[in-house]
Amino acid sequence: MSEQRLIELEIKIAYQEDLLQELNKIIAQQQHQILLLEKTCQLLHERMNSFRLENNDEGNEQPPHY
Template identity: 60%
Template sequence: MSEERIIELEIKQAYQEDLVQALNSVVAEQQKQIGKLEETCKLLHDKIKSLAQAERNPEIADERPPHY
């Protein structure tokens, strides 16, 4: 191989390494966002579930505490 070709390949490799690092950063940030979204979805699911149970048992939800 000629020296020009080796230099060209080294330059391409350097650009690819930079690209891989940039993509890795993006993937890591997206994983954090996915984790937050999963947590939010779980909270919403639990809230909807508790509201649905309250609708099925309205006497429990509307029951007055004993101090009234």
């Protein structure tokens, strides 16, 4: 293998390593965002259920004029 070919391969590997590190950073950020969104969805779901339960309790009571 010629020295020029070896240098070209080393340059390509260096670029690929940089790209791989950048992609890993992006994936880690996206995973963090996904976890935050899942937590937000869970909290919203719990709040909706609590509002639903509160409204059901109030709906079963008779109005004050009865």
